Amino acid sequence: MIEFQDVHKTFGAKPVLAGLTLKIADAETLVIIGYSGTGKSVALKHIVGLLHPDAGDVIVDGQAVSTLDRDGLTTLRRGIGYVFQFAALFDSMTVADNLALGLRRRGLSDEEIEDRVREALALVDLSGTEAQLPAELSGGMRKRVGIARAIALRPRYILYDEPTTGLDPVTAAVIDRLMVRTREHLGVTGIVVTHDMRSAYTVGDRVAMLYEGRIRQVGTVAEIQETEDPVVRQFIEGRPE
Amino acid sequence: MIEAIGRRAVAAVEAVGRVGHFILDTVRALPDIATWAGPAIVQMRRIGVDSIPVTLFIAAFTGVVLALQASYTFTGTVPLYFVGTLVGKTMMLELGPVLAGLALAGRVGASMAAELGTMKVTEQVDALETLAYDPQSYLVVPRVLAGTVMFPMIIAFAIATGIVTGWLTSLVLLDLSTPDFLKGLKLFYRFKDTWFGLFKSATFGATITLVGCIVGLSTRGGAEGVGKSTTRAVVYSAVLILLLDAFWAVLLL
Secondary structure, X not given: OEEEEEEEEEEOOEXXXXXXXXXXXXXXXXXXXXXXXXOHHHHHXXXXXXXXXXXXXXXXXXXXXXXXXXXXXXXXXXXXXXXXXXXXXXXXXXXXXXXXXXHHHOOOOHXXXXXXXXXXXXXXXXXXXXXXXXXXXXXXXXXXXXXXXXXXOOOOEEEEEOOOOOOOHHHHHHHHHHHHHHHHHHOOXXXXXXXXXXXXXXXXXXEEEEEOOEEEEEEEHHHHXXXXXXXXXXXXXXXXX | OHHHHHHHHHHHHHHHHHHHHHHHHHHHHOOOHHHHHHHHHHHHHHHHHHHHHHHHHHHHHHXXXXXXXXXXXXXXXXXXXXXXXXXXXXXXXXXXXXXXHHHHHHHHHHHHHHHHHXXXXXXXXXXXXXXXXXXXXXXXXXXXXXXXXXXXXHHHHHHHHHHHHHHHHHHHHOOOOHHHHHHHHHHOOOHHHHHHHHHHHHHHHHHHHHHHHHHHHOOOXXXXXXXXXXXXXXXXXXXXXXXXXXXXXXXXX
């Protein structure tokens, strides 16, 4: 289980998280929605210790992330797959090497690594791209490789940072289906950060809206769709005022 | 006015603290040999082998000019075989390490800052961390080690090249015989001339790569940030090379 406990984070004079409290249960997919720049990605980065809170803490499987030393963080990260907004693939490596890098760190044999890479690429419908470089792939393919890199690690948790942003509707739907398939096949807990409501309704078990640094509302997809909170309503309907 | 000076002083102290912290983290990553050994080999090729052409080009022409300028300066007053002394001493002690160091600050430092800066702004460094790699072990240690080990080797080639072109220039253009050139070369030679230049080169290598890594990994923003980091890496490296050069001269000569 992942739990945000009254997390505060400020960049310069700008408070980004101002008392974020949220629980993500095992095997669920929680979607965090919110306006651009409200700290959704910042919240995700706190889970893997890429950022540290000014106050409060993030608890992952009973461990407070901010108290972990370097080895503790390494162990924590081994159980978490992270899909970055722009995939963050290593430019100088082939697709296969991108996937293999994290697996090598886990001490797997070359044969096991090869099997895992093949399996993960098949799951994202990208078999045969092993030898290609990221620059040779389309935006959608890069995102799928990013997801494959996370899946290949067989993590307990997968964190998706804006997985469908910048994609055409069909490719976005492919990514949505892939996230659902990943949960069904691997049973992982997922946290998806997005402002794409169609995607949120497709992949989420629950949806939480982050507003002014804290959770404005959290509930099932149906509860969010029927909300009477004017801020949430405006956001999900995409009304300018 | 006073407030502005105070702010700058605080910023400078913070910057020094960040650099100290960065160096400490790099030292702490040294025992993680399994992570840095492979990338270090790749970096040794990129920093070392790939830098040889530009370094030798500079050294070759430096040797020619040194021989001609020495002869021009000595005319009529100092025996011509001192051309060998001046070419040898200057290449070993000063121009070999410093000119090559400055050239490599541009080639190695800039490319390192640009590469790491791009990795930083495209979240590749974050991705590396989420894959349970320590960026210090995977990115910084291999580069700094490769720079420290390979710079003395490249600069040894540069010194040799400068001396050879100085000798050829003396032979062809100055009417100085090979035995006379060698006589001058050996005249005041001390073993310290060799190790001092190479030791200095190792410190230049460590400095250029460390600056490239620090500046690259602190890049913010997009393409503009990467551009600024690249320029900063070259400027800081060049300034530090000249400061180190003076420092070692005061301390060791």
